[in-house]
Amino acid sequence: xxxxVNAGLVAGAVLVGLVVLAALVSFVWTPHDPTLVxxxxxxxxxxxxxxxxxxxxxxxxxxxxxxxxxxxxxVGIVAVGIAALLGTPLGxxxxxxxxxxxxxxxxxxxxxxxxxxxxxxAVMLGAVYGAxxxxxxxxxxxxxxxxxxRVARAATLQVMVTDYILAARAAGRRGTAIAFRHVxxxxxxxxxVQASVSFxxxxxxxxxxxxxxxxxxxxxxxxxxxxxxxxxxLFSTPRLALWPGLAIALAVLGFNLLGDxxxxxxxxxxxxxxxxR
Amino acid sequence: xxLYLVKRLAVLVVSTAVAGVVVFAFxxxxxxxxxxxxxxxxxxxxxxxxxxxxxxxxxxxxAQFADWFGGLAQGDFxxxxxxxxxxxxxVADRLGVTVTLVLGGMVIALLIAVxxxxxxxxxxxxxxxxxxxxxxxxxxxxxxxxxxxLLVFVFAVQAQALPSGGYVPFTESPGExxxxxxxxxxxLGLVQGAVLTRYVRSAVLDVMRExxxxxxxxxxxxRMGALWRHGLRNAxxxxxxxxxxxxxxxLIGAVVVERVFVIPGLxxxxxxxxxxxxxxxxQGVVMVLVVAVLLINFVVDVAYxxxxxxxxxxx
Numbered sequence: 001x002x003x004x005v006n007a008g009l010v011a012g013a014v015l016v017g018l019v020v021l022a023a024l025v026s027f028v029w030t031p032h033d034p035t036l037v038x039x040x041x042x043x044x045x046x047x048x049x050x051x052x053x054x055x056x057x058x059x060x061x062x063x064x065x066x067x068x069x070x071x072x073x074x075v076g077i078v079a080v081g082i083a084a085l086l087g088t089p090l091g092x093x094x095x096x097x098x099x100x101x102x103x104x105x106x107x108x109x110x111x112x113x114x115x116x117x118x119x120x121x122a123v124m125l126g127a128v129y130g131a132x133x134x135x136x137x138x139x140x141x142x143x144x145x146x147x148x149x150r151v152a153r154a155a156t157l158q159v160m161v162t163d164y165i166l167a168a169r170a171a172g173r174r175g176t177a178i179a180f181r182h183v184x185x186x187x188x189x190x191x192x193v194q195a196s197v198s199f200x201x202x203x204x205x206x207x208x209x210x211x212x213x214x215x216x217x218x219x220x221x222x223x224x225x226x227x228x229x230x231x232x233x234l235f236s237t238p239r240l241a242l243w244p245g246l247a248i249a250l251a252v253l254g255f256n257l258l259g260d261x262x263x264x265x266x267x268x269x270x271x272x273x274x275x276x277r
Numbered sequence: 278x279x280l281y282l283v284k285r286l287a288v289l290v291v292s293t294a295v296a297g298v299v300v301f302a303f304x305x306x307x308x309x310x311x312x313x314x315x316x317x318x319x320x321x322x323x324x325x326x327x328x329x330x331x332x333x334x335x336x337x338x339x340a341q342f343a344d345w346f347g348g349l350a351q352g353d354f355x356x357x358x359x360x361x362x363x364x365x366x367x368v369a370d371r372l373g374v375t376v377t378l379v380l381g382g383m384v385i386a387l388l389i390a391v392x393x394x395x396x397x398x399x400x401x402x403x404x405x406x407x408x409x410x411x412x413x414x415x416x417x418x419x420x421x422x423x424x425x426x427l428l429v430f431v432f433a434v435q436a437q438a439l440p441s442g443g444y445v446p447f448t449e450s451p452g453e454x455x456x457x458x459x460x461x462x463x464x465l466g467l468v469q470g471a472v473l474t475r476y477v478r479s480a481v482l483d484v485m486r487e488x489x490x491x492x493x494x495x496x497x498x499x500r501m502g503a504l505w506r507h508g509l510r511n512a513x514x515x516x517x518x519x520x521x522x523x524x525x526x527x528l529i530g531a532v533v534v535e536r537v538f539v540i541p542g543l544x545x546x547x548x549x550x551x552x553x554x555x556x557x558x559x560q561g562v563v564m565v566l567v568v569a570v571l572l573i574n575f576v577v578d579v580a581y582x583x584x585x586x587x588x589x590x591x592x
Contacts, residue, residue, distance in 0.1 A: 008414075112292050115570040116299075117529045120563055127551045127559055128306050204420045208533050211422055212548060231426060231537070234441070235434050245423045253418035 009261025012196075015254025019247075023069040032060035034067045035219040043237055052243055055226070056233060061240070064221040065247055071222045072251060075137050075206040075215075076199045082141025083148045083198060088191060090145070091152025092179055096160060107153070110146045118143035118205040119212075126214045136215040140205045144198050151194045155187035189266040196259030200252045207248045223248050281582055289575045296567045297346045304560045305338055311358040311556060332358055345560070354561040359553055364561050367546060372565065374444065375542035378461055378534065379527045385466025386473050386523070393470075394477025395509070399500065401482060410478065416471025421530040425464035425537040432460060442539040461538045465530055469523050476519045480512040487511070514581075521577030525570045532566075 026034075031051065038058030046053040052061035090110070094103040122131070122139035129135055159165060159182070168178050209215035210224025218225065223244040230240035312328040313320065320328075329335040333344065348355055354364035393409050400406035419427075433441035439460055445453035484490060485508065493503035532544025539545075543562055550558035 112295055115296060115567045119529050119532060120566055123547060123551055124303050124563060128303065208420055208422060212533060212536055227423065227426065234426065234430055238430050241426050245426065248420065248423060249418045253415060256418060
């Protein structure tokens with residue numbers, strides 16, 4: 001079989017790779033201390049060791065972007081982790097007992113959580129416990145649970161009508177064993193695709209929350225807050241908005257392309273339809 | 278259909294009530310006593326007691342909830358502990374601004390998505406069709422507030438053609454009102470338009486493969502003519518559903534865009550409420566937004582079932 005390489009998948013992987021690389025490198029090296037306030041270097045122009053210039057506090061933009069990548073990935077991983085860990089079992093249970101009260105309850109609760117978007121949850125959590133990276137991650141994660149539960153349920157419903165599940169049942173396998181041995185491995189690819197798409201949404205949510213002041217707190221660099229700080233200087237120093245904006249857009253684009261590419265790659269039926277088009 | 282409608286309506290009512298409990302319980306966790314916040318640290322115990330009785334915060338939580346929720350059902354949002362002014366009229370004022378923002382964004386999204394999506398589908402093998410597809414992918418990656426900042430840079434900073442923010446009521450000056458809202462509308466509309474373009478394209482592509490469209494072409498209609506007469510109505514079913522769900526996204530996006538453009542909408546009210554620790558205000562605005570999302574989902578479900586009878590039995 002000839003392996004057809006999907007251009008979107010490659011582009012997505014490259015973009016995501018860049019973000020991950022920037023974040024990893026930032027642990028051992030950044031051009032300057034990203035939080036170092038330097039009054040003399042206020043709004044320093046690009047060049048002279050400051051590749052992208054400095055902000056109104058004299059902090060190096062490139063260093064902030066690199067550490068900001070770390071914040072972005074950290075929030076994304078924890079939020080998607082929360083969503084996957086809570087949503088997958090709920091969806092699998094609902095899918096394995098489609099006519100039971102438990103399934104009905106899970107889906108109704110799902111609909112309810114769906115009515116609380118990440119932004120509202122984060123604002124509520126922030127009001128009670130004080131805004132920060134943790135409340136933002138929890139809010140984004142909880143708000144993403146319904147998406148995972150729906151995908152897991154739909155995929156499980158498809159798996160449950162296959163012959164191998166029938167065989168496993170006839171052989172006397174218990175529900176939990178079927179779930180772990182047969183259902184989870186078979187819906188895994190769908191969940192990976194969902195994780196990538198959810199990651200993109202989590203990045204957008206974190207940026208929006210930090211922009212509003214409900215996300216990552218200063219001095220920890222965050223792309224969303226960099227944008228918010230740049231807004232007042234838009235008339236004099238627009239480049240300060242350009243770089244974090246570009247970083248957010250490219251990271252989201254990367255995870256979206258990765259998700260779409262993986263979906264095409266993992267689903268042979270879709271691949272055929274795309275080829276026909 | 279009637280049975281389905283009744284069932285969905287019951288779910289809506291129960292969901293709203295449960296959402297009310299969740300919002301109330303959440304806000305009850307808020308540290309600090311509204312009376313202490315209002316009077317400061319030097320207040321006498323008697324004064325605090327008196328104010329608590331006025332606020333009604335000395336009563337059991339269940340009674341407070343019943344009061345608040347019962348009031349909401351009649352449009353009474355209570356009186357702010359912080360500003361002592363009734364919350365309902367403020368919410369109503371701001372809701373109008375936010376709804377204007379959301380609907381304008383939706384119209385722009387449709388104006389972008391329908392022609393571009395149909396074009397991209399019809400010309401899906403041509404470079405231009407592929408380019409539209411790729412551009413929509415990029416548009417999806419740009420959050421509305423970033424689009425807002427970019428638009429301000431282009432139209433306010435560079436061209437100096439439109440204001441970078443602020444809001445003038447329609448009754449004061451319709452022209453200024455429009456000028457002030459153009460960029461916020463575009464920020465919301467461009468991004469949602471990009472999302473919608475993809476759905477329109479894929480819906481039209483699906484329709485183009487249908488037998489009835491081939492039949493129409495065999496009967497001598499041109500490609501666009503066949504699509505116009507037979508295709509678009511069928512393609513609109515999935516698009517309408519997505520459109521409904523996007524309304525909810527737009528509503529939340531508006532909260533952020535209001536901050537970018539300093540527009541006094543619900544989002545602005547909510548964030549100011551949080552900053553001023555105005556508990557009842559935050560509770561009320563959150564509830565309005567949650568109920569709006571629930572209502573939108575309800576309408577989408579019902580509309581979908583009305584358009585496609587097979588779905589009615591599915592739930």
